[in-house]
Amino acid sequence: MTEARVLICDAQELMRSGLRMVVDGQPDLTVVGEAGDGCTAVEQALALRPDLVLMEVRLPQLDGITAAEQIRTALPGTHVLILTMCDRDEYAYAALRAGASGFLVKDAPAAELLVALRSVLRGDKVIAPSVTRRLIDRYVTGAAAPLADARLDVLSDREREVLSLVARGLNNAEIAGKLFLGETTVKTHVARILTKLRLRDRIQAVVMAYESGLVRPGG
Structure with a gap:
């Protein structure tokens, strides 16, 4: 081992x-x-x-x-x-x-x-x-300073959709099922999102999604 x-x-x-x-x-x-x-x-x-x-x-x-x-x-x-x-x-x-x-x-x-x-x-x-x-x-009450929405402008509509689902806790397989996409396609979208937004991983993507107002708990 x-x-x-x-x-x-x-x-x-x-x-x-x-x-x-x-x-x-x-x-x-x-x-x-x-x-x-x-x-x-x-x-x-x-x-x-x-x-x-x-x-x-x-x-x-x-x-x-x-x-x-x-x-x-x-x-x-x-x-x-x-x-x-x-x-x-x-x-x-x-x-x-x-x-x-x-x-x-x-x-x-x-x-x-x-x-x-x-x-x-x-x-x-x-x-x-x-x-x-x-x-x-913190994200709901606005205690954390929101990032400029313009940062999300680099994403396509589909990438925004994928990011919103990532932020709600769905894994790649669940996102694929919800959007009627292949899991490999979802992985590609997630990779592009991280690259475009200069984020290290999914959890930073979740943070940004809430900060920017793209998603809110219960929304």
């Missing part, structure tokens, strides 16, 4: 030790390095090229969000899972915008953390349940 390589970044040595015990206790996961500050986290990631980085938000020298963005830019194949004591909405929002694959609070049980790790490694996205509802509510 191939082990997924994990880099742990947290300012507290005790927390790093605890995370290492949880991760290293799994047959499919292994810790390849640790970092206690943001700059070291980026350096370690570039040197070790891990499959996944567990990243705290509040790090000395360079905050975890900025470090995550630098790692994702340099190593697009490396996933980043933000792990923090504080489930503040702005942290979750910033993490998603930085290209992180998820946001989880540290008080999550070990079993939940492991599920999140494996989900992220499969390419899925993970957001702490306590944050999800409030994050969407």
Whole structure:
């Protein structure tokens, strides 16, 4: 069995030790390095090229969000899972915008953390349940500054339609069924949407769809 390589970044040595015990206790996961500050986290990631980085938000020298963005830019194949004591909405929002694959609070049980790790490694996205509802509510109330609608002008009518369905949580097969398209065609549309809007992944597409007002929960 191939082990997924994990880099742990947290300012507290005790927390790093605890995370290492949880991760290293799994047959499919292994810790390849640790970092206690943001700059070291980026350096370690570039040197070790891990499959996944567990990243705290509040790090000395360079905050975890900025470090995550630098790692994702340099190593697009490396996933980043933000792990923090504080489930503040702005942290979750910033993490998603930085290209992180998820946001989880540290008080999550070990079993939940492991599920999140494996989900992220499969390419899925993970957001702490306590944050999800409030994050969407921001788009409804307009607390998040909307992006200019002109950014969506680069999309065709069909691409807008696909984006709206992606934002409502439909997968490619479901979108294909709803629009009477082949699944391969839907994948092509999604890829073009990400390229045209300069987005890293589907979750950033969802964020933009809500920000721009293209879709709203319940709409």
